[in-house]
Amino acid sequence: MGKRRSGENVHGVILLDKPVGLSSNQALQRVRRLLNARKGGHTGSLDPFATGMLPICLGEASKTAAYMLEASKVYRAVACLGKATSSGDIEGEVIREQEVPDLDVSQINTVLGSFLGEILQIPPMYSALKHQGQPLYKLARQGISVERKARPVTIFQLELVSWQSPYLSFEANCSKGTYIRTLAEDICTALGCCGYLQELRRLSVEPFSPAGMVSMAEIEQAVQQGRADELLLPLDAGLLAWPALELDRETAERFCHGNPVPGGQVCGKVRVFGTGGILGLGEVRQDGTLHPQRVFVMDP
Numbered sequence: 001m002g003k004r005r006s007g008e009n010v011h012g013v014i015l016l017d018k019p020v021g022l023s024s025n026q027a028l029q030r031v032r033r034l035l036n037a038r039k040g041g042h043t044g045s046l047d048p049f050a051t052g053m054l055p056i057c058l059g060e061a062s063k064t065a066a067y068m069l070e071a072s073k074v075y076r077a078v079a080c081l082g083k084a085t086s087s088g089d090i091e092g093e094v095i096r097e098q099e100v101p102d103l104d105v106s107q108i109n110t111v112l113g114s115f116l117g118e119i120l121q122i123p124p125m126y127s128a129l130k131h132q133g134q135p136l137y138k139l140a141r142q143g144i145s146v147e148r149k150a151r152p153v154t155i156f157q158l159e160l161v162s163w164q165s166p167y168l169s170f171e172a173n174c175s176k177g178t179y180i181r182t183l184a185e186d187i188c189t190a191l192g193c194c195g196y197l198q199e200l201r202r203l204s205v206e207p208f209s210p211a212g213m214v215s216m217a218e219i220e221q222a223v224q225q226g227r228a229d230e231l232l233l234p235l236d237a238g239l240l241a242w243p244a245l246e247l248d249r250e251t252a253e254r255f256c257h258g259n260p261v262p263g264g265q266v267c268g269k270v271r272v273f274g275t276g277g278i279l280g281l282g283e284v285r286q287d288g289t290l291h292p293q294r295v296f297v298m299d300p
Contacts, residue, residue, distance in 0.1 A: 010037035011059035011298065012232030017213040018046050018054040018202075030216065031056050034223050043068040043205065043238070044176075049090055052202030053213055061235045063294040064281065067269075068238040071206040072156065074173045077197060079184040081166040084194035088124050088181040092196070100166045101192045111190045112158045112170065120150040121182050153178040167198065207240060235278055235296060236271050245270040245282070245290065252279055256295055263290030 018027045024045040032040050041062040043055045052075075057065045082100040085092030154175040161169035168191075172183065181197040188195025204210045214222075214231055222228045236242075243266045251261045252274035263270070263284035272279045272290070280295040 008036050008038065009059050009298075010035050010232070011061055011235055011296075013061050013064075013235070013237045014056045014058065014219070014231055015208055015212045015214060015233070016054045016056050016219075017215045018051055019216055020051050021048055023048050024054055027054060027216075028056055031219060032058070034216075034219055035228055041065045043071070044073070046202060047089065047091070047200070050200040050202065052200075053205050053208065053210065054202070055205055055208060055238060057238075058232070059235075060296040060298060061237075063296065064235060064239055067281070068205070070176050071238070072173060072175050073178070073205050074171065074203040075180050076161065076169065076171045076201045076203055077180050077184055078199035079168045079170070079188055079195045080198040081168060081188050081191065081193045081195040083166075083196060084185070085196040087196075088185050089197040090199070096194050098194050103163065103165070103191060105160065105163060108160055108163055108168065108191065111187060112160060114190065115155050115158055115183070115187065118152050118154050121153050121179055121186075122150050123148045124179055124182055151177060155183070166195075168195075171203075207238065236281075239271060239281070242281075243268070243270050244273055245284070246273045247279070249275060255279060255282070255290065255292055258292050258295060260289045260291050263288055269293070 014031060016027060016031060018024065022030070024042050028040055028042050031037070035058065037058045039062055040056055040058040043057065043065045046052065046054055055068065082098055083094050084096040086095050155172060155178070156175070157171075157173035159171050161171055163169075168187070170187070172178075172180065174180075174183075180200055184197040185195060212233070219228070219231060222231055245263065245266055247255055247261065255261050255272060256279055263282070265288075267284050267286065269281065269283050270290070272282045278296060281293045282290045283293055284290050
């Protein structure tokens with residue numbers, strides 16, 4: 001492949017194993033610089049202290065990012081019982097301390113089981129949600145707290161990994177919008193103690209496999225060896241559950257110009273292909289018409 005020119009169009013998805021200490025945007029920008037990618041985005045933030053899977057969509061793949069925000073995720077977390085922090089995680093100041101109760105595994109498993117299914121969560125103040133145009137975390141840093149409405153999330157699976165007082169490690173498979181630090185705090189409360197989130201690692205984001213993750217060092221090495229293209233998954237890698245619809249040359253040209261075209265028997269969101277590969281994303285309406293949603297422009 002050779003070294004890429006600055007600002008070159010790079011198209012595809014990289015499953016970054018985000019290192020500790022970087023915000024999601026900092027991680028994105030570092031990957032972009034390494035690949036000299038003109039544009040990119042990520043699907044779902046991880047806090048700086050958290051590690052793990054951060055899908056980064058480069059070039060035209062960035063047009064698929066919004067459709068992946070609904071994905072479920074798997075996390076491994078460590079809660080520390082006996083202390084509460086201002087942010088609910090390791091980055092905040094300790095604001096309360098309690099004696100840790102004598103807990104056994106059966107008690108912990110019973111409590112974890114009570115969180116399965118649909119639950120209500122009150123979003124933390126230290127979050128990117130906005131109140132009257134202001135991110136909540138900015139208000140929180142000023143010592144301001146505002147009322148937040150509880151929101152439904154779903155916990156598909158919640159398992160104890162280890163318990164060595166005061167540290168409780170658990171693994172959670174959950175729906176989009178789940179705040180793991182809130183889940184950790186609520187679990188600790190249900191165990192009769194305060195607590196905060198000490199460690200967090202995102203193991204996977206649906207539909208990607210953990211085996212596909214690459215570290216920043218692996219990306220750097222691949223760039224140096226001229227094989228960075230090997231790390232790029234296809235544009236539609238996160239949307240393979242969508243039906244694929246292939247168009248003939250004439251129909252494909254009309255689709256690429258943003259025009260509705262005949263869509264055949266499929267109904268709903270589809271990946272659209274032509275003779276040269278993927279063209280974009282569309283939606284087939286009930287009348288059988290395919291309407292373009294995102295058209296990929298694969299300039300070199």
